[in-house]
Amino acid sequence: MFDFVSFIPRAIAQSIPLLFGSTGEIITEKSGNLNLGIPGVMYVGGICGVIGSFLYEHSFEDPSQMNAALGILIPLVCCLAGSLLMGLLYCFLTVTLRVNQNVTGLAMTTFGVGFGNFFGGSLIKLAGADVPSISLSTTSSLFRTTLPFAGSFGVFGQMFLSFGFLVYVAIVIALVSSHVLTKTRIGLQLRAVGEDPATADAAGFDITRYKYVATCLGCMIAGLGCLYILYLFICTGTDLAIKKLYKMLPYVDTIVVLVITSVRNKRENQPPESLGLPYFREDR
Numbered sequence: 001m002f003d004f005v006s007f008i009p010r011a012i013a014q015s016i017p018l019l020f021g022s023t024g025e026i027i028t029e030k031s032g033n034l035n036l037g038i039p040g041v042m043y044v045g046g047i048c049g050v051i052g053s054f055l056y057e058h059s060f061e062d063p064s065q066m067n068a069a070l071g072i073l074i075p076l077v078c079c080l081a082g083s084l085l086m087g088l089l090y091c092f093l094t095v096t097l098r099v100n101q102n103v104t105g106l107a108m109t110t111f112g113v114g115f116g117n118f119f120g121g122s123l124i125k126l127a128g129a130d131v132p133s134i135s136l137s138t139t140s141s142l143f144r145t146t147l148p149f150a151g152s153f154g155v156f157g158q159m160f161l162s163f164g165f166l167v168y169v170a171i172v173i174a175l176v177s178s179h180v181l182t183k184t185r186i187g188l189q190l191r192a193v194g195e196d197p198a199t200a201d202a203a204g205f206d207i208t209r210y211k212y213v214a215t216c217l218g219c220m221i222a223g224l225g226c227l228y229i230l231y232l233f234i235c236t237g238t239d240l241a242i243k244k245l246y247k248m249l250p251y252v253d254t255i256v257v258l259v260i261t262s263v264r265n266k267r268e269n270q271p272p273e274s275l276g277l278p279y280f281r282e283d284r
Contacts, residue, residue, distance in 0.1 A: 008159045012167065013232060017042075019170045020225030023177050028218035030181055031211045032194035032274045033094060036105025038222050040112020041086040045223020046230045047116040048082030049075035053139040054123050063138040071142045075227060083223025086112065087216035095211045098278040136231070143231040166228045173221055190214055194272030197279040207279055 021038055028035045035041070053075040057063050090108060093099040123134050143164045150161035181187040192200045193210045201207050 005155055005159060009162055012160070013163065016167050016170050017225035017229050019174055020228065021222045023170070023174045024218035024220070024222030024225075026218075027177055027181070027221065028215045029275055030187075030190050030194050030272065031214035032197060032272050032277070032279070033090075033211055033215050034101050034105065034275050035090055035215060035218065036102060037086070037090055037108030037112065038105075038219075040109035040115075041083055041090075041219045042222050042226035043112035043116035044086050045079045045083035045220075046226030047119050049079030049223075049227040050134065050136070050230055051119060051123065052078030053136055054126075054134065057136055057139055058126075066138055068142055071139050075139065075231075076224075079223050079227045080220045083220045084216055086223075087219030088212075090219070091212045091215050094278065095208055095215075101278070140231045143228075164228075164232070166224065166231075169224070170228075177221075191272065194274060197274055201279075 021042060024041075025035060025038050028038075053071065056070065056074050057066060060066055086108065090104060093104045094101045120134070143166060145164060146162045147157075150157040153161060181191065189200070189205055190210055192203070193205055193207055197207045200210075
């Protein structure tokens with residue numbers, strides 16, 4: 001018999017990386033930038049978070065002596081910093097230097113995957129593990145800690161409240177992003193920049209600033225998705241074949257965003273008219 005009580009939590013948990021990546025890419029696309037480097041950004045953000053938590057957790061002889069707040073804050077800051085640097089690199093190449101966005105994105109994906117594999121392998125050697133894996137059990141347990149009152153709600157709590165805090169962060173970010181993009185002045189201005197940068201420039205908007213901020217913010221949000229994957233599945237002794245399967249998720253993010261924005265027919269859900277095109281102010 002099919003068990004919905006077990007299926008729903010697993011489905012939600014496995015969709016959260018897609019939610020982080022899709023939300024980040026949608027914000028980026030609304031500014032007119034098509035960042036095909038999101039998988040690479042997610043890899044770099046995730047491995048930076050793991051590096052930070054690895055160094056912090058292994059600085060204690062007994063990991064149970066870790067400060068819980070720092071155990072969460074350090075990987076989050078490292079993840080956001082790594083993702084931000086990737087976003088800045090993408091913006092510098094495509095907005096400032098006006099390099100082709102498709103080529104830049106694909107190159108960043110290749111770079112990000114190589115970056116993650118190199119430093120991931122280095123951490124495995126530092127850990128001295130007999131098998132190719134990294135154990136961050138204490139930090140992982142902090143990220144997987146569920147809401148304290150989940151058990152009070154019975155089946156509902158088991159299905160919808162038995163997740164780590166990043167699940168709820170992803171949902172809140174998605175809802176807030178949707179509201180900002182569709183209901184606020186800032187969202188309207190950002191969409192104007194993406195639709196017709198020449199007109200927005202003539203209206204007094206700083207095109208470069210909008211593109212930099214939106215793209216970097218989108219990259220930081222996407223990076224949290226890979227951090228979630230790592231702490232939920234990879235740093236907890238999961239089977240190696242399953243780990244390889246979850247490595248595909250960053251690539252799926254890009255495909256999901258492109259498909260969703262193409263299928264939905266509402267005007268506000270369509271990609272900007274100038275998506276992927278460099279803006280030359282002198283041609284205005």
